[in-house]
Amino acid sequence: MELFYRITLHELIADILTLIEERELSSKNALERVFKRVSGKDRERARGLAHAYVFEIEKWRKKIDFIANSLLKGTRIEDLDLYLANLLRIGIFEMKFKGVNPAIATDSVVRVVKEKYDLNRAKFVNAVLRETEKFDLEKALKKLKEKDRIEYLSVKFSHPRWYVEYVIDLLGYESAIRLLLSNNRPQRYYVRVNPLKTDIDKLAEYLEEHGVRTARTPVDDVLKILEYETPITRLDWYKEGYFVIQDLASAYVAHVLAPEKGERVLDLAAAPGSKTFHVAHLMENTGKIVAVDYSAERLQKMKAKMKVLGVKNVKLVHADGMKFKDKEPFDKIILDAPCSSSGTYRQFPEVKWRFDEKKIKKVIQVQKAMIRNAYKNLREGGEMTYSTCSIRVDENEENIKYAMNKVGFELVDYPFSWGEKGVTEIGDKVFRSFTHLHDCNSFFIAKLKK
CATH class of the missing domain: 3.30.70.1170 (Sun protein; domain 3)
Structure with a gap:
């Protein structure tokens, strides 16, 4: 494969994996950044290969790390230099998941380690990958199952432990397993x-x-x-x-909002813009939509997309959705709140490794602040859709109860035409989709009124 001077596919993949973790970028964004530096006649083929590798390594990362940690003596893969850890992950993935000849997989990775680090670390990686070749994963998983059933499921299906515990508690054991399986299936477009x-x-x-x-x-x-x-x-x-x-459940949000021609609409967390543009389309380019986002880079991308889609009634505003206040109130508001993204694992496997309970608590504070701010921006009798791509009750039903009991919103009894009911006492009046039931992202939608 001919790429520009002295860069191998393994280095590109390690660069992308490292960027994803260090900068918390999406795999798509990290891939774009790394490939800006790549030229050569095989660029597009390399890009496709790198994307497939990154997607699968992020999907199976817990299982890959389980193999590594079963073989590392006195340390863990999480404690290694990040780039080195990612090279090791690539070697294990090739050997145990992709069926690459062990000698070729080992040699490709060891060469990069030798060039990037030193002979000692090259010997260390070589030794670990030689052990990987002999490692009996099924036997190790069987042992783990006897010792810790939740950890076994977490490794087997490559999901965070908290998520496995959470979905068993939320859906029951059998449905939880179906969801875990479904999250690992190929993405549905x-x-x-x-x-x-x-x-x-x-x-x-x-x-x-x-x-x-x-x-x-x-x-x-x-x-x-x-x-x-x-x-x-x-x-x-x-x-x-x-x-x-656009994901099926995501595209349902604008229909639930039901914007009318000529209305003033606010989107408080607009980028990448799917829901904003959907509302513009439903309003046939009439009225005014104010699309707020804290990321200037993402707003620039929205601006380019607007031209392609022929959208003319959207004003882009670089601001914080927790604080933005306009001079006039709005008829309708979309609040597709930043969340744990725990409903999008099939589409974005890298987000699985990004959140823990502490971080989710911080996200919930942001969601509540945005709900309070939405209320301030809405006219009397105005309506808002609140949505997340999260499976969690604390980001969904609990936030709706907070909006009703502490902020002053009223929950609209919207006639959802598909999907599942929610949980808690407001379950009949909210919408949920699940990847294993609806073949789309797991999603939550509720309609509120001031």
Whole structure:
């Protein structure tokens, strides 16, 4: 594979994995940053390979680390230099998950370690990878199962321990296992039509003509992608903004909000913009949408996307959604709150390793502050949708009770046309989807009124 001077695929993958962890970037964002430095005739092939490696290593990281920690003497993979740890993860992944010849997998990684570090560390990595070759994973997992059943499930399905405990408690053992399995299956794609440019029937026809098999969904402007010959992002209609890629549950939020033509709408955590643009489409470019986000970089990307989609009624504002206050109140508000992303593991496996209880408590404080601020920005009788891509009750139902009891919101009894009920005493009036039941992100939606 010909890439620019002296960079191997393994170095690229280790760079991306390290960026994801150090900067808390999405795998897509980290991949973009690293590949800005890459040229050569095999660039696109290398990019595809690197993406596949990174996605699978992040998905199976707990199991990969279990293998490493079973073999490391007197230390743990988490305590190693991060880049070195990631090179070791690549070697273990190739050998135990990808079926690469052990000698080739070992040699590729050891070469990079020798060049980046020194002979001692190269010998150390070589020894660990030689042991990996002989390691009996099934036997080790069986032993773990006898000792600690939750940890066994956590390693087997490669999910954080807290998540395994949480979903068993929330859904019961059998449904929890189905959810864990479902999170590890290949991602399901959905596309939403842009009604400013075409309609759902014409989009379905166009996709079929281009080798994409689709099915209708419970959300009438969204199609489920069943099979494709060419990646949908390479199709002209995608590049020209005739449709967007958007998760099924995420696309339900704007319909629940039900914006009307000419209204003033506020989106308090707008980037990357899917819900903002959906509302603009439903309003047929009338009225005004103020889209607030704390990330200037993400707002720039939204600006570019707006042009492609033909959206003209959105004003982008770089501000903090916990504090932003406009001169006039709004008719409707979208609060798709920052959350633990615990409903998106199938789509973004890297977020699995990002949150613990302490960090989730901080996120909940942000969610509550945004709920309070939304109330201040809403007119009397105005409505808000609150949504998260989290499975947790404390980020969802508990926050809705807080909005009702402490902030002054009223919960609207919205007639949800699909999905599951929530939990706690307000469960009948809120929406939940689960990856194992609905083949999309696990999601929460509630509609509130001032």
